[in-house]
Amino acid sequence: QLQLVESGGGLVQAGGSLRLSCAVSGRTFSRYTLGWFRQAPGKEREFVAAITWSRGTTYYADSLKGRFTISRDNAKNMVYLQVTGLKPEDTAVYYCAADDTMSVRTTAISYDYWGQGTQVAVSS
Numbered sequence: 001q002l003q004l005v006e007s008g009g010g011l012v013q014a015g016g017s018l019r020l021s022c023a024v025s026g027r028t029f030s031r032y033t034l035g036w037f038r039q040a041p042g043k044e045r046e047f048v049a050a051i052t053w054s055r056g057t058t059y060y061a062d063s064l065k066g067r068f069t070i071s072r073d074n075a076k077n078m079v080y081l082q083v084t085g086l087k088p089e090d091t092a093v094y095y096c097a098a099d100d101t102m103s104v105r106t107t108a109i110s111y112d113y114w115g116q117g118t119q120v121a122v123s124s
Contacts, residue, residue, distance in 0.1 A: 013122070
């Protein structure tokens with residue numbers, strides 16, 4: 001079992017920045033891929049970015065490239081999502097998730113473990 005706990009969400013003005021954090025604990029996860037998803041009210045959960053824990057290979061949703069940066073700190077067992085140039089349409093609950101594979105997958109159903117989510121609200 002893995003436990004994922006997100007933090008760092010909040011209310012931000014358009015154009016601002018946030019860094020979301022995900023604390024990972026539990027079983028050995030060196031062979032996992034960690035991802036960030038988001039879900040806005042009334043919409044499906046959307047892939048944002050992913051990173052392989054072992055090599056740090058990153059992958060981003062095409063529509064979000066440039067404003068989102070995923071990273072990890074192996075020593076602290078943390079995964080981060082830096083977001084810049086926030087827009088009102090970025091308002092959503094952001095989830096950290098873990099996939100028991102070293103390949104990057106972008107569908108939510110592929111991920112085995114999920115955090116409880118952290119709310120990001122962007123005001124115009």
